[in-house]
Amino acid sequence: MSPLSGTRAMARLVLRRDRVRLAVWVLALLALVLSSVASVTSLYATASQREAYTAAVGDNPVAVIMGGPGTGLPSLGAIVVFEVAVVGYVAVGLMSVLLVVRSTRAEEEAGRTELLRAGPVGRWAGPAAALAVVAGADLAVGVGTALGTAALGLDLSGSLALGASLAAFGLVMAAVALLAAQVSEHARAASGLGAALLGAFFVLRAAGDVGDGALSWASPMGWALAVRPFAGERWAVLLLPLALAVALATAALLLLDRRDVGAGLVAVRPGPATASSRLAGPLGLAVRQHRAAVAGWGAGLFLLGAAYGSVGESVQELVSQNEALAAFLAAGGTDLVDSFFALAAAMMALAGGGLALQVATRVRAEEVAGRLEPLLATALPRWRSAAAHLVVAAVGVALVLALAGLGLGLAHAALTEDAGQVPRLLGAALVHVPAAWVLVGATALLFGWAPRATGAAWALLAGSAVVVLLGQTLRLPGWVVDLSPFSVVPAVPAEHLAVAPLVWLTALALALAAAGVAGLARRDVG
Amino acid sequence: MGIAIDVAGLVKTFARTRALDGLDLRVQQREVHGFLGPNGAGKSTTIRVLLGLLRPDSGTARLLGGDPWGDAVALHRRLAYVPGDVTLWPGLTGGEVIDLLGRLRGGLDAGRRAELLERFDLDPTKRARSYSKGNRQKVALVAALASDVELLVLDEPTSGLDPVMEAVFQDCILRARAQGCTVLLSSHVLAEVEALCDSVSIIRLGRTVQSGTLADLRHLTRTAMSVETAIPVSGLEHLPGVHGLSSSGTRARFDVDAEQLDAVVGLLHRHGLRSLTSQPPTMEELFLRHYGDALEDAPVRVR
Numbered sequence: 001m002s003p004l005s006g007t008r009a010m011a012r013l014v015l016r017r018d019r020v021r022l023a024v025w026v027l028a029l030l031a032l033v034l035s036s037v038a039s040v041t042s043l044y045a046t047a048s049q050r051e052a053y054t055a056a057v058g059d060n061p062v063a064v065i066m067g068g069p070g071t072g073l074p075s076l077g078a079i080v081v082f083e084v085a086v087v088g089y090v091a092v093g094l095m096s097v098l099l100v101v102r103s104t105r106a107e108e109e110a111g112r113t114e115l116l117r118a119g120p121v122g123r124w125a126g127p128a129a130a131l132a133v134v135a136g137a138d139l140a141v142g143v144g145t146a147l148g149t150a151a152l153g154l155d156l157s158g159s160l161a162l163g164a165s166l167a168a169f170g171l172v173m174a175a176v177a178l179l180a181a182q183v184s185e186h187a188r189a190a191s192g193l194g195a196a197l198l199g200a201f202f203v204l205r206a207a208g209d210v211g212d213g214a215l216s217w218a219s220p221m222g223w224a225l226a227v228r229p230f231a232g233e234r235w236a237v238l239l240l241p242l243a244l245a246v247a248l249a250t251a252a253l254l255l256l257d258r259r260d261v262g263a264g265l266v267a268v269r270p271g272p273a274t275a276s277s278r279l280a281g282p283l284g285l286a287v288r289q290h291r292a293a294v295a296g297w298g299a300g301l302f303l304l305g306a307a308y309g310s311v312g313e314s315v316q317e318l319v320s321q322n323e324a325l326a327a328f329l330a331a332g333g334t335d336l337v338d339s340f341f342a343l344a345a346a347m348m349a350l351a352g353g354g355l356a357l358q359v360a361t362r363v364r365a366e367e368v369a370g371r372l373e374p375l376l377a378t379a380l381p382r383w384r385s386a387a388a389h390l391v392v393a394a395v396g397v398a399l400v401l402a403l404a405g406l407g408l409g410l411a412h413a414a415l416t417e418d419a420g421q422v423p424r425l426l427g428a429a430l431v432h433v434p435a436a437w438v439l440v441g442a443t444a445l446l447f448g449w450a451p452r453a454t455g456a457a458w459a460l461l462a463g464s465a466v467v468v469l470l471g472q473t474l475r476l477p478g479w480v481v482d483l484s485p486f487s488v489v490p491a492v493p494a495e496h497l498a499v500a501p502l503v504w505l506t507a508l509a510l511a512l513a514a515a516g517v518a519g520l521a522r523r524d525v526g
Numbered sequence: 527m528g529i530a531i532d533v534a535g536l537v538k539t540f541a542r543t544r545a546l547d548g549l550d551l552r553v554q555q556r557e558v559h560g561f562l563g564p565n566g567a568g569k570s571t572t573i574r575v576l577l578g579l580l581r582p583d584s585g586t587a588r589l590l591g592g593d594p595w596g597d598a599v600a601l602h603r604r605l606a607y608v609p610g611d612v613t614l615w616p617g618l619t620g621g622e623v624i625d626l627l628g629r630l631r632g633g634l635d636a637g638r639r640a641e642l643l644e645r646f647d648l649d650p651t652k653r654a655r656s657y658s659k660g661n662r663q664k665v666a667l668v669a670a671l672a673s674d675v676e677l678l679v680l681d682e683p684t685s686g687l688d689p690v691m692e693a694v695f696q697d698c699i700l701r702a703r704a705q706g707c708t709v710l711l712s713s714h715v716l717a718e719v720e721a722l723c724d725s726v727s728i729i730r731l732g733r734t735v736q737s738g739t740l741a742d743l744r745h746l747t748r749t750a751m752s753v754e755t756a757i758p759v760s761g762l763e764h765l766p767g768v769h770g771l772s773s774s775g776t777r778a779r780f781d782v783d784a785e786q787l788d789a790v791v792g793l794l795h796r797h798g799l800r801s802l803t804s805q806p807p808t809m810e811e812l813f814l815r816h817y818g819d820a821l822e823d824a825p826v827r828v829r
Contacts, residue, residue: 109655185655185656186616186655268653268656270619270649270651270652270653271618271619271621271622271651271652271653272619272621272622272651273619273621273650273651274621274622274625274650275618275621275622275623275624275625275626275629279618279622279625279626280626280629281629281630282630284626285615285626288615288617288618289615289617369613370609370611370613371613371614371615373574373577373579373609374607374609374612374627374666375627375630376577376578376579376598376602377577377579377602377605377606377607377609377679378602378627378630378631379599379600379602379603379630379631379632380599380602380630381598381599382598522581524579524580524581525574525579525580526574526579526580
């Protein structure tokens with residue numbers, strides 16, 4: 001029996017399990033990339049706008065970190081690559097890592113791989129099927145990007161190169177994830193390792209692009225940019241990621257051959273034999289379950305805040321030469337830098353909302369996994385079991401938004417030598433906390449009254465993201481905009497701090513949570 | 527002695543299935559009560575109702591003198607529960623889970639915890655995700671047995687244990703009973719039921735089909751007899767309670783209901799009994815009779 005026999009059936013299983021997930025990832029990625037391409041083509045329609053853009057960002061190290069070397073600026077295609085490519089690589093890389101780990105190590109950890117491998121299925125069939133399906137998704141993103149970008153009026157050859165570089169980088173990250181899935185026994189650790197390597201590739205490329213470019217060649221993300229879409233495409237460079245993907249996937253399969261099902265290459269260390277005094281109740285348990293996520297999101301948002309904070313000053317320069325961008329940022333005509341910071345804070349608040357939902361929706365995951373039942377069979381009131389997760393979500397999102405605001409404020413204060421910016425920008429991030437609490441309250445309401453639909457709380461965040469980021473572009477009607485808790489928040493520091501909406505949002509969040517807990521008290525559990 | 531669990535006419539319907547259909551269950555204090563029935567009969571649903579996790583559609587349930595739904599928290603201080611399918615928090619160690627569950631119940635006996643860990647041969651420093659099914663069950667058992675409670679609710683607690691651990695488990699349950707603890711034990715291990723239980727309830731399709739002591743249950747079933755007599759026995763086929771008679775000359779084989787045993791032996795006696803072997807029903811026969819489809823044509827008395 002070949003180690004690959006059964007691959008086709010396994011691929012069908014992956015497609016069946018992840019059909020919705022795959023479609024959502026690919027479509028969301030294409031929407032992200034193509035809407036950015038569309039906005040770039042409209043914002044930088046004239047040669048003078050493109051030259052002003054290049055003058056403002058071309059040598060700005062922070063912009064280069066986020067955008068790449070900027071080869072071929074000031075052509076429109078080069079601006080598209082500068083604005084879109086790196087974000088696209090990170091997103092497609094994240095998609096590949098999460099999807100591959102989900103179909104490999106997560107299945108193995110859940111014990112389902114054992115069941116399948118006991119049948120006439122080769123050792124490599126599962127990983128090969130996962131890799132094939134995810135490679136297909138990467139390819140769909142690449143083809144969609146190429147066709148969409150060309151359809152938006154850009155050069156076909158450059159569009160194809162941009163799409164190909166996205167697909168190739170996605171493929172590398174899928175192979176990286178397959179290798180990471182061999183190392184640890186646990187799916188979360190494998191995803192974390194994959195994401196950390198994605199981060200390392202980003203940092204290597206950023207350091208190389210800011211410096212003399214040599215380090216960029218040490219990163220697959222650097223290779224993707226070195227294909228140079230719209231700047232004299234170098235198709236041969238695509239062979240590098242392809243070769244690396246093949247090498248990594250082969251290494252993963254060889255490692256798979258050397259280990260037992262369910263085992264990793266790294267052994268698990270024993271833990272404490274008794275619980276510490278902090279693990280005495282549901283809150284201690286919830287803190288324990290979520291502390292890593294809160295710390296990770298906090299560190300990430302602090303760095304993101306610092307990145308936004310360090311570009312704030314150059315926004316003034318950039319925007320003063322581009323009326324379209326100025327109009328986008330400051331509909332009200334206030335200070336442009338402050339408008340930029342208000343927008344940055346809103347975007348980071350949306351990310352923080354992701355943490356709030358990740359923590360809050362866990363309460364339903366615990367019930368489904370059967371871990372709520374043993375807790376409720378003890379002398380624990382129902383409301384406390386749910387409230388623990390909701391409280392950690394509420395406090396956690398406040399913490400990570402405070403860190404985001406600190407990052408923003410400290411970076412801007414360091415550049416302007418004005419310490420007063422720290423509390424100002426901290427406030428800009430913190431005003432969004434009550435809106436994030438509404439997400440937590442909505443999760444509680446769903447959990448209490450419609451537990452199967454708890455995940456629908458994510459739709460509120462996704463809708464809020466569309467409203468905040470694209471509301472003006474899409475010209476959404478006012479009542480649609482008002483459905484998002486985030487659109488009620490005053491755009492501090494561009495606007496004055498209005499306290500009333502924050503009080504209302506907090507009251508709404510509390511009411512939703514109370515209603516949800518009341519529902520939980522009435523319904524069947526399990 | 528008081529009544530620890532008193533359930534009458536319990537009905538619980540999920541979307542399409544009627545999981546409980548008028549179930550009755552009565553458990554005396556200080557007894558080990560076996561709760562038996564085929565898969566899907568409604569054992570776990572009943573236990574979840576008793577734990578206040580599910581609200582019944584109709585019927586009454588009393589637990590330790592309280593209402594399982596309304597007084598859940600107060601009642602749970604007095605009981606410990608071991609689920610049939612133990613899932614633990616993956617990042618916590620077994621020792622941490624035991625302490626957490628014990629603290630939530632109001633504290634556990636550190637000495638007994640150490641002793642139980644030793645007896646069940648459980649390593650408390652391992653992460654919960656690396657425990658086997660049997661070891662996860664041991665974690666839940668240690669957490670339950672190390673706490674000082676009046677009632678143990680155990681839902682197939684030994685389905686993953688090896689025979690040595692099964693013996694340890696039985697010893698622990700007998701000790702708990704000796705200390706005055708009531709035990710509701712759902713189980714498929716008939717030897718375990720025979721060794722531990724004072725009385726049993728058998729349920730099927732959400733209803734109680736039989737309840738009583740094991741001796742009572744034996745009494746309700748048939749004894750297999752094989753006899754040889756001096757002259758061929760006549761009239762056996764006309765006696766009530768005789769089933770599956772096959773005879774040739776002076777030999778006969780048949781099953782007889784326990785109530786008719788005296789009449790049958792009297793008849794045999796008049797024909798000059800030469801040899802008689804009788805086999806009481808095994809536990810397996812006892813339960814298969816209630817689990818299987820033969821139920822419909824067997825008259826059943828519910829106490």
